[in-house]
Amino acid sequence: MNSETPKPLPRSYSRSSATGQNDDQSIYRVSELEEKVRSEEEELLQYSARFFNPESETSDNVYITMRNLKKNVAVETLDLLLIGKTGNGKSATGNSILRSQAFESKPSLVSVTTDVTYEISEWNGAKIKVVDGPGVQDTRMNESEATKDLLAAVAKAITLSPKGYHAFLLVVKYGSRFTKEEIRTVETLKKVFGDLFFRNFFIIIMTHGDKFEEELNTDFNSWLQQQNSKEFEELLSACNNRAVLFDNRTKDEAKRNQQVKNLFDVIQALKEQNCRYCDEHFKTAAASRAALLVEAEKDFIEDEIMNDASFILQRLQLILTDIQCHKSTPFLQDLNERAESLYIKLKQKDKGTGVLSTLSQHVESIINTIRDQIKFSENILKETKLLRQKREEEAKAHAEELKRQREEFNKCYLEGKAQEENRIKLLQEQIEQIAKTKELWSNQDKEMKSKAQKVRQTEQEKLKTVGEKVKKLKNDQIKSTNEKVSKSVFKILKQKIFQKGGNQK
Template sequence: MASSTQDLNEIRIVMVGKTGVGKSEVGNSLLQYKAFVSAPFGISETTQCEFGTRMLADGHKLVVVDTPGLFDTRKSNQETETEIGHCISLTSPGPHVFFFVMVVGKFTNEESAVINNLKDIFGEQVMNFVIILFTHKDKLTHGNITLDQYFEICPKEVQSIIKECNGRWVAINNYADPVNLANDVEDLLHAVRETIKSNGGKHYTGAMYVAAEKAYKEHLQKIEEEKNQRERELDEKERQLDEERKEKTRKLEEETEKQRLKDEEDQRKNEEEKQKLLERRRELERESDIKSQEMEERRKQIEEEMASETEKNRIIIEMKAQNLKLEKEKQDKTMEQKVHEIEMERKRQNQLRIEQEKEAEQQKVEHERIIHEAEEKKRRIKDSRLKMERAAEEAEKKRLEAQARDMTLAKEKQKFEAEKRRREQELEEKRKQVERMARKMNQ
């Protein structure tokens, strides 16, 4: 009976909402004194349920309970929801109204989550006791917008929440001047009285909370079971992935080992081939050196033979010239001069071996000229001329033989140079092949 009397003389209000919407300031405005600690810039100071009271002019005792803000980063939502559930004990036998506090012009998915949390904690029937309360009413005043007009432009989610509350919603400017603040507080209390009246004076009961708490725990248990099931599925999937990863790793290691062995074998073969090529190159170089040495020796031998033969010819010609000179001592000085010129010409021929052919031709011309002059000047010395002609013919024969040897030597030299160039080309080609193979092995 005492509880019933208390219920008639008290108006019990519980304020809920996300962190930083101004619940504590609303409580202080309702109680007309600083019962709850509030902080600027949306920083929540309330970490557990607190309450304050004052006597109203009509004789009712006003009990206001401030709750921690949902989505407070300092506490988990589950801890906050449990703390909000304790408000029932502070409003025994139960609250008449829940103020769901929001900020004008500011609505996020968290506000919807707060309503859903209320339903989870207190059950669907809690909406019969909820009034939507907007703080920062001055934003509407500055925009010359009424509450009804704001309802038309606010998000559809907010309209849906207001409709769930049967259109119960009010606004307050906690920082208004005393007169306007008192008017806003009176509007809030009027909305509270109307809500109590529409509920037949009933308050939210502990039985409702127990039923809601049971349903909420079942819901949490179901969520936990689903979470455990997902964790088991994830563990199984992770185990399968781990096995697949291990199998793939094993296969990759096997393939890597096979490739490594193959690479080592290829590298060994390449090294052997490279070594063979190097040995072949050295062998070719040795052969080339031997061949070059042989060709050089052959060239020197041919030159020595040519020099020896030329020297012999020179000695023979000198001897014959000397004989002719002895025979022609009695001839005039002109004949002696011509003989001397012939001998000097032949000496130049021996000294200029590279120009032997040209000098031989010049010698022939000179000889013919001398013979012609000798025939013109020495008609009377026919026997001497005949001897000179025979000597000249023999000298010409020797010259021709020397010329033939020079041509043979030139051909031998050309053949040697051609063979040398061919060998050099072969060596260069081999060297390029070795370099290409070396580059391939390095790659």
């Protein structure tokens, strides 16, 4: 591949990002037309080879002309997707590849790219299609908004290249520290595109090559091998050590062509090893993207669920304190329905990702506690009914015995005073029997109350344990949120100080 300057195609070949159905249809239409052009030109070449005599000078000229024409025919479009942190020169890199001011580019801490766009140019007879996505880690957005926007932009980028992508270009800036924040961004991209994304399709584009050459007197590949940053080594290893240095500011035409050629050489090696990254690859990573969305909203979900869980626990404590055990079943069943609804809601928000598994376990613990209380209440109610039935049977037996004794007493009374002493004895036995029965019932009541009190104390201790766990989780969540807020405030102050220092200079 020589160093021929890429030629921008006519503006009719350029497309802004598709935001509606008509634009998506036009993308497919362009692809169909390109295929048709290639097919017609192949037929023309075959026809010329058959029609002219190869020994004729005229036919030689025509054949050479047609061969040159075939050489310049765009065999296929090389599809590339630019990804990068705001301020790293992503759009400028796209312009360097296309050799035209196709994308808006200017130094900024806020992303200039607000939508996915693409442009097409030509290089050595091949069409080069570069899709410029929005910057990752956009400082204008919170984590949840940034994640949603990233996923939406990636989905749009996939539709903009129906046949897929030959390579993904991650634009990083020379001279910037590669921190854990960048590693988290890399992990996010893995979740968006899939685990094989980096090793098979990923290329690092390091911008600010002019500063690299000013500060260092070494080869770029040698410099890569000398890096001792754990984070950067992980990134470089993940993409199989594919990296290209770019100077987007240089006016040296030969240098501009050479760096583009270096990139295309790496891409050509990828093409020989892999097929395109297409919609099917994107679909296989759907589960990890769902987990990414849930993770972004985790703090909001936890706060909402924890508030509902705290209300349920407070209501449970009130029921156990103010309502008699054997009468609490209906209230507990209603509370159990609320807890189960909360659990279903939590599972729906988790979307099967497992991101909210810890919170799910706590809600399950609350549900189990309520169910234990329902079971205990039902057992107490059952025992109370059995005791009442037993007392009714005993009372009936006592009444019959009293009736019998009364009849016997009357009989003895009629027989005379001779049996008076026996009657008095019978009455005393009756009184003693009644006293024993009262004592028995009293002991049974005390035993039942003691048993219920012990069980209630046990359940309240369990409830207290669950409440402390939930309270701890909520405090941890509040602490985590405060730390994030503090970090965000510190980051904003740092950026303002940096900007102020830059303005003073």
